[in-house]
Amino acid sequence: MRAPKLLLIAALLAIPQIYSSASAHTVIVSASPAENAILEELPTSISITFAEELINIGDSNSISVVDQAGSELVLTKPLVSGAVLTSELSPTQSLGVFKVSYRAVAADGHVITGKYEFTISPIAVAVTDLNSPEVNSPSTDSDNKLSIYLIISATLVVGGGLLLFFIWKRQ
Numbered sequence: 486m487r488a489p490k491l492l493l494i495a496a497l498l499a500i501p502q503i504y505s506s507a508s509a510h511t512v513i514v515s516a517s518p519a520e521n522a523i524l525e526e527l528p529t530s531i532s533i534t535f536a537e538e539l540i541n542i543g544d545s546n547s548i549s550v551v552d553q554a555g556s557e558l559v560l561t562k563p564l565v566s567g568a569v570l571t572s573e574l575s576p577t578q579s580l581g582v583f584k585v586s587y588r589a590v591a592a593d594g595h596v597i598t599g600k601y602e603f604t605i606s607p608i609a610v611a612v613t614d615l616n617s618p619e620v621n622s623p624s625t626d627s628d629n630k631l632s633i634y635l636i637i638s639a640t641l642v643v644g645g646g647l648l649l650f651f652i653w654k655r656q
Contacts, residue, residue, distance in 0.1 A: 511537035511591040513599070514568070520601040527558070527605050531585065532571040538592040541565040545590045548572045553581040565589075580605050 516533045518524055531550055539546060546565055550558045550572075561573040570589050583605060588598045 511535045511539075511568075511593075511595075511597060513597075516585075516601070518603040520603065522603040524603065524605050525607060527574060527577055527579075527583075529576075530571055530573050531559075532569055533587055533589070535568045535570070535589060535591065535597065538568050539565045539570060539589050540592055540594075542590060545588070545596075546570055547586075547588045549584075549586040550574060551584045551586075552577060552579040553583075554579065558583070580607065 512535065514534045514536050516531075518528055518531065531548055533548065544562075546563050548559055548563045548570060552558060556577070556579070558574045558577060559572050560575045563570050563572040570587065581604065582602050584600065584602050586598075586600045588596060590596055
């Protein structure tokens with residue numbers, strides 16, 4: 486009788502570990518050009534590096550770069566190489582703020598989306614580039630899912646503990 490109770494306790498304690506490892510989604514490690522970077526000219530390509538490998542299924546991955554006039558600058562379909570998503574950019578003489586939107590599918594099947602901006606200015610100061618952060622992990626839907634899984638796991642552990650308490654109390 487004692488072994489099944491111990492097995493039940495072990496199973497209940499393992500549930501949060503299963504959920505927490507399954508709910509960990511990838512995040513951006515770096516991007517080029519970086520978020521909030523001020524550059525003198527538009528680079529020939531854009532690349533975003535994630536913490537985990539990406540998968541390439543049809544048109545599931547995308548990068549969009551739009552200038553202030555609303556013109557899209559991405560020339561090629563994004564290429565996936567491990568954890569890096571890269572696309573070529575069309576040359577332009579546009580200046581100002583450029584908006585980057587991305588969508589990628591991680592190896593675990595979860596979709597990561599986000600946005601950030603960088604600026605093209607002929608008077609870019611080199612010190613600004615040194616002080617600008619890489620990418621400050623843009624808010625993704627996976628951040629909210631992690632919280633939900635933690636709440637569900639905690640509820641299961643507390644509920645299981647109460648169930649065991651009442652079972653032992655009856656005996």
